[in-house]
Amino acid sequence: MADGGALMRNEEGIGAVLGVLKQQFGERFQTGHAIRQQHGHTTTWIENQMPDGVVFAQSTQEVSEIVKVCATHKVPIIAYGTGTSLEGHVNAPAGGISVDVSQMDKVLEVNAGDLDCRVQPGVTREALNTYLRDQGLFFPIDPGANASLGGMTATRASGTNAVRYGTMKDNVLNVEAVMADGSIIRTARRAKKTSAGYDLTRLMVGSEGTLGIITEVTLRLQGIPEAISAARCSFPSVEAAAKTVMAVIQYGLPVARIELLDAMMVGAVNAYSKLDLPKTPMLLLEFHGSNAGVIEQAETFGALAEEEGGTGYTATATLEERNKLWQARHDAYWAMLALRPGCNAIASDVCVPISRLAEALRASETKAAEMGLMAPTVSHAGDGNFHATVLVDMDDPDEIARGRSFISWLNDMAIGMDGTCTGEHGIGQGKKSYLVRELGPETLAVMAAIKKALDPDNIMNPGKILI
Numbered sequence: 001m002a003d004g005g006a007l008m009r010n011e012e013g014i015g016a017v018l019g020v021l022k023q024q025f026g027e028r029f030q031t032g033h034a035i036r037q038q039h040g041h042t043t044t045w046i047e048n049q050m051p052d053g054v055v056f057a058q059s060t061q062e063v064s065e066i067v068k069v070c071a072t073h074k075v076p077i078i079a080y081g082t083g084t085s086l087e088g089h090v091n092a093p094a095g096g097i098s099v100d101v102s103q104m105d106k107v108l109e110v111n112a113g114d115l116d117c118r119v120q121p122g123v124t125r126e127a128l129n130t131y132l133r134d135q136g137l138f139f140p141i142d143p144g145a146n147a148s149l150g151g152m153t154a155t156r157a158s159g160t161n162a163v164r165y166g167t168m169k170d171n172v173l174n175v176e177a178v179m180a181d182g183s184i185i186r187t188a189r190r191a192k193k194t195s196a197g198y199d200l201t202r203l204m205v206g207s208e209g210t211l212g213i214i215t216e217v218t219l220r221l222q223g224i225p226e227a228i229s230a231a232r233c234s235f236p237s238v239e240a241a242a243k244t245v246m247a248v249i250q251y252g253l254p255v256a257r258i259e260l261l262d263a264m265m266v267g268a269v270n271a272y273s274k275l276d277l278p279k280t281p282m283l284l285l286e287f288h289g290s291n292a293g294v295i296e297q298a299e300t301f302g303a304l305a306e307e308e309g310g311t312g313y314t315a316t317a318t319l320e321e322r323n324k325l326w327q328a329r330h331d332a333y334w335a336m337l338a339l340r341p342g343c344n345a346i347a348s349d350v351c352v353p354i355s356r357l358a359e360a361l362r363a364s365e366t367k368a369a370e371m372g373l374m375a376p377t378v379s380h381a382g383d384g385n386f387h388a389t390v391l392v393d394m395d396d397p398d399e400i401a402r403g404r405s406f407i408s409w410l411n412d413m414a415i416g417m418d419g420t421c422t423g424e425h426g427i428g429q430g431k432k433s434y435l436v437r438e439l440g441p442e443t444l445a446v447m448a449a450i451k452k453a454l455d456p457d458n459i460m461n462p463g464k465i466l467i
Helices: 013-028 032-038 060-073 125-135 149-154 198-205 237-249 263-273 291-307 319-330 334-339 353-370 395-417 432-439 440-455
Strands: 053-056 075-082 097-100 107-111 115-117 172-180 183-187 214-220 227-234 257-263 282-289 313-314 344-346 379-380 385-388 390-392
Touching: 013 053, 013 060, 032 053, 032 390, 053 263, 053 319, 053 385, 060 075, 060 172, 075 149, 097 334, 115 125, 125 149, 125 385, 149 214, 214 227, 214 319, 227 291, 227 319, 237 257, 237 282, 237 344, 257 263, 257 319, 257 385, 263 319, 263 334, 263 379, 263 432, 282 291, 282 319, 291 313, 319 334, 334 344, 334 390, 344 395, 353 379, 353 385, 395 432, 432 440
Parallel strands: 053 097, 075 097
Antiparallel strands: 107 115, 115 214, 172 183, 172 214, 227 282, 227 313, 257 282, 257 379, 344 390, 379 385
């Protein structure tokens, strides 16, 4: 396998590994075209690159055995959870073996008194919260898709609750991982703080399977709030909505979620989720706390919104209404696709300092219109993170070129504002060319040195993050 440039297939090694894994795992090792295509699946425009085989692991020890076989023959290994990533993370550009951990789906331990739990990587966020509900606990990171917790850890996922509860890096206490030689490590204990050596937990969180395969995760939990209220408010412009968000953050209002939808996105959500929201830019919010605290937060937000021309402010604590509103938000990706049936989405997830959000959103909206592109936008506004998703006809080369040009401009704009080309999706294949612009060649050289030290044969998810 080549270092740096184009990746080369190791035909001899792949052939040997296919034979060994078939003998070792029987029906849990599959080489059919359909299942390989599924495991090269990406939910965006990036081309599908299939692995040569898929093995369904059921334990950390099995993952270790698979990695050792692949390491012996220098064959790529790509971890797979639910396949909801957006930057080609599960693609196999040099072929190899997809290790599907979806059957490693057990909640291993819940320590209610310490507000933490230990799970296998195939547990999804929805399954975990269903399991925890009777204990009055929940896991707050909500990227929208029902992603696996191993995948969320590997991509340093975020989502709608991040403004209050942080991202995966803030909520992972330690991980167990299988490294490139098949060895098994645990990065920390359950203590809430530690100064013991290098922070390997943070190194693995966001490593996108390029350093090892995560096989267990210990997570921080939260108590289910006494009261939860959802609210929505319409604004005359995206800029007015973004200015309200900045006021909320500067005021110190402890909102749990604050999402911004532009007018095009509101129209898409109305059509897809059968709603009747005003077709103007909108903020969706959620307040957590005591009954009195939630009421006070909602009233304070109403006053801040009014100063920026907010109208139609409505709050509800009814579970059915709250779920309906947030399900519509979570269905936003599919709602966008429905605006142009048959088209693909080029997803973006730039993030800028909150003080630059209004400027960035306005510039993005203007640029898309100038380029004749349909790019509905939704924002995790409390973090300065937004998704302008370009809907592209993949049979139209000119439109594809304009779509790529817009995304390139958008990433450069965010970096120029001292922001980032990816707030939560990760680098994968799609954002590699922007990483050097954001961090510089010296920083990438340090990353490459870490990768080389831990994975000298570049078998762990090659072709991702580093060029």
